[in-house]
Amino acid sequence: MPDATKRAFGAQQRQSGASMKNLEGAVVIVGAGHAGGTVATLLRQQGWRGPVVVLGDEAAAPYQRPPLSKAWLKGEVGLDGLLLRKADFYDQQRIEVRTGVCVAAIDRAAAAVVLSDGERVPYEVLILATGTRARPLPVPGAALPGVLSLRSMADADRLKAALATARRMAVVGGGYIGLEVASVARALGVDVTVVEREARLLARVASPEIAAHYQALHEAHGVRFAFSAAVEAIEQEAGRVVGVTLADGTCIDADLVLVGIGAVANTDLAEAAGLACRDGVVVDEACRTSDPAIYAIGDVTRRPLALYGRDGRLESVQNALEQARLAAADLCGKPAPVREVPWFWSDQYDAKLQIAGLPFDGISRVVRGNPAQGSFAVFHLTAEGMVQTVEAVNAPAEFMIGRQWIGQRHVLSASRIADCALPVKEIAA
Amino acid sequence: MPTVTYISFSGDRHSVDADIGKSVMETAVSNGIPGIDADCGGACACATCHVIVEQEWFERLTPPDDAERSMLEFAVDPQPCSRLSCQLVVTEALDGLVVHTPSTQR
Ligand SMILES: Cc1cc2nc3c(=O)[nH]c(=O)nc-3n(C[C@H](O)[C@H](O)[C@H](O)COP(=O)(O)OP(=O)(O)OC[C@H]3O[C@@H](n4cnc5c(N)ncnc54)[C@H](O)[C@@H]3O)c2cc1C
Ligand code: FES
Numbered sequence: 023m024p025d026a027t028k029r030a031f032g033a034q035q036r037q038s039g040a041s042m043k044n045l046e047g048a049v050v051i052v053g054a055g056h057a058g059g060t061v062a063t064l065l066r067q068q069g070w071r072g073p074v075v076v077l078g079d080e081a082a083a084p085y086q087r088p089p090l091s092k093a094w095l096k097g098e099v100g101l102d103g104l105l106l107r108k109a110d111f112y113d114q115q116r117i118e119v120r121t122g123v124c125v126a127a128i129d130r131a132a133a134a135v136v137l138s139d140g141e142r143v144p145y146e147v148l149i150l151a152t153g154t155r156a157r158p159l160p161v162p163g164a165a166l167p168g169v170l171s172l173r174s175m176a177d178a179d180r181l182k183a184a185l186a187t188a189r190r191m192a193v194v195g196g197g198y199i200g201l202e203v204a205s206v207a208r209a210l211g212v213d214v215t216v217v218e219r220e221a222r223l224l225a226r227v228a229s230p231e232i233a234a235h236y237q238a239l240h241e242a243h244g245v246r247f248a249f250s251a252a253v254e255a256i257e258q259e260a261g262r263v264v265g266v267t268l269a270d271g272t273c274i275d276a277d278l279v280l281v282g283i284g285a286v287a288n289t290d291l292a293e294a295a296g297l298a299c300r301d302g303v304v305v306d307e308a309c310r311t312s313d314p315a316i317y318a319i320g321d322v323t324r325r326p327l328a329l330y331g332r333d334g335r336l337e338s339v340q341n342a343l344e345q346a347r348l349a350a351a352d353l354c355g356k357p358a359p360v361r362e363v364p365w366f367w368s369d370q371y372d373a374k375l376q377i378a379g380l381p382f383d384g385i386s387r388v389v390r391g392n393p394a395q396g397s398f399a400v401f402h403l404t405a406e407g408m409v410q411t412v413e414a415v416n417a418p419a420e421f422m423i424g425r426q427w428i429g430q431r432h433v434l435s436a437s438r439i440a441d442c443a444l445p446v447k448e449i450a451a
Numbered sequence: 452m453p454t455v456t457y458i459s460f461s462g463d464r465h466s467v468d469a470d471i472g473k474s475v476m477e478t479a480v481s482n483g484i485p486g487i488d489a490d491c492g493g494a495c496a497c498a499t500c501h502v503i504v505e506q507e508w509f510e511r512l513t514p515p516d517d518a519e520r521s522m523l524e525f526a527v528d529p530q531p532c533s534r535l536s537c538q539l540v541v542t543e544a545l546d547g548l549v550v551h552t553p554s555t556q557r
Contacts, residue, residue, distance in 0.1 A: 023504060063483065086492045087494060088491075089492065090496070092494075105475070105481075106480070107480070107481055107483065108481040108482070110481075111481065111483055114483075115483070162471060209495055339490060339491065339492070339498075340490060343488070359475065365497070367491060367494060367496040367497075373492075373498065373520070374495075376496055416518075418496075418518050418521040418522045418525075419496075419521040419522075419525055420527065422498065422521070422522060422524075422525030423525050426525070446525075
């Protein structure tokens with residue numbers, strides 16, 4: 023989710039399609055995740071003829087992570103439902119997916135990556151799609167076996183097994199992943215307490231209205247909360263987690279702890295290679311880094327956010343896919359795809375949250391609909407009345423039209439938005 | 452195995468064998484059919500799996516729920532026979548299904 027600073031990106035903007043490469047060259051992609059798997063497929067679709075090699079350190083071929091805290095954790099989809107493509111698809115497309123290999127360094131002078139076993143893989147074009155890792159909780163006891171985080175399929179396997187026998191779970195961090203896991207845990211009959219450092223949920227990523235709604239929703243399902251609370255230690259008996267101690271001395275009983283306090287960009291390779299990085303690998307509109315032979319896409323990038331006149335690092339599927347499309351088009355000399363409005367979704371209980379745009383500060387908010395009835399949307403407006411963000415709970419029409427308004431920089435009246443007698447379609451009329 | 456045919460805006464036809472129980476979207480994606488991006492992976496949250504179903508088939512499908520209907524109403528260029536392919540589950544009865552992908556999805 024957004025983690026943006028108000029820094030204009032103007033100086034780095036170049037024209038897309040201008041840096042078309044030799045289509046016979048070797049493209050090496052580091053990271054076989056959502057962005058890496060997608061860009062490989064798109065390169066072939068758009069006419070790249072040379073070798074395409076995807077190097078990933080996980081055991082699986084590229085897969086989607088969102089279901090790991092949703093449908094997969096609930097047991098509604100199997101592993102094959104997570105894979106982006108069938109196993110034989112990559113062979114048919116002459117895409118070489120090498121799983122279980124870790125890239126240890128980039129040798130820019132020789133235009134090759136070095137694997138952890140010393141093997142060198144030469145590239146003409148390198149695409150970094152290394153994503154993020156779960157931010158570790160720096161307290162005593164965090165390394166105990168019952169303390170888990172959720173980023174990969176391997177993490178998800180451990181969490182699912184632990185939830186099957188857990189009685190009481192403490193979730194550290196009231197962000198999307200923690201809350202989604204909490205909702206699944208409640209459905210499995212596990213007791214849940216969420217510990218949040220801030221005074222409310224989703225503090226950096228959603229409005230107070232959305233946070234209050236989700237707090238009430240979780241409370242109605244029996245989840246307890248500790249706000250403005252710092253974890254001091256994770257307590258153990260005979261090597262097993264028994265609870266979480268907070269800074270004020272409170273101890274929360276728990277036999278399972280899920281840490282969901284955000285993610286750290288995997289910029290290590292890029293930094294060691296001397297590429298420009300600032301909480302993310304810095305890229306331009308076409309996903310080019312400070313080295314013309316190296317692109318970066320997905321969660322790992324700090325990218326221009328043209329609609330908002332600043333740059334930021336986004337952690338979303340939409341961002342991973344958009345940047346895969348931008349990089350593939352630029353490499354294959356195709357016109358840049360239309361600019362997308364960032365968007366995100368989250369499923370908890372029977373509530374579907376869809377967010378279009380990025381919730382930045384200093385903007386007035388208008389609520390349409392009644393949160394008590396479980397279906398409403400929060401519109402964020404600029405001083406000029408332009409829609410910047412729409413947060414929609416079980417309100418897909420508001421999400422869909424809001425996404426268009428944001429892209430078109432529509433100016434709207436707050437009173438018309440709030441007027442539920444007016445059909446969604448007529449608000450802008 | 453039922454067969455599903457996808458026809459792109461420019462007229463390319465792809466017919467593939469579909470697993471029963473998978474969605475029409477999943478069938479397209481795992482076979483690499485262009486024009487069905489399915490950004491949200493089937494969560495009924497993105498509308499990038501929009502298809503236009505041939506009339507004779509449209510009437511045989513389970514009707515859309517409210518969420519799908521709203522998503523479709525505000526999708527780009529909706530048609531009377533528009534559906535979200537992630538919400539269409541392949542059954543034996545859908546053998547021969549034909550869907551078109553819209554001009555905006557290529
Ligand atoms: C539980 C969970 C739920 C989520 N839910 C949603 C949601 O509902 N909606 C949404 O929009 N987004 C969601 N996200 C975020 C979304 O999954 C990410 O934004 C997306 O995966 C980013 O894609 P990526 O390719 O940049 O990174 P990733 O998918 O993380 O892929 C990066 C890959 O690179 C590998 N790698 C890193 N370094 C190396 C190296 N040196 N050598 C080899 N391989 C390496 C990593 O192991 C990983 O496999 C969720 C994420 C998680 C974890
Ligand atoms: S795949 Fe996103 S709505 Fe169907």
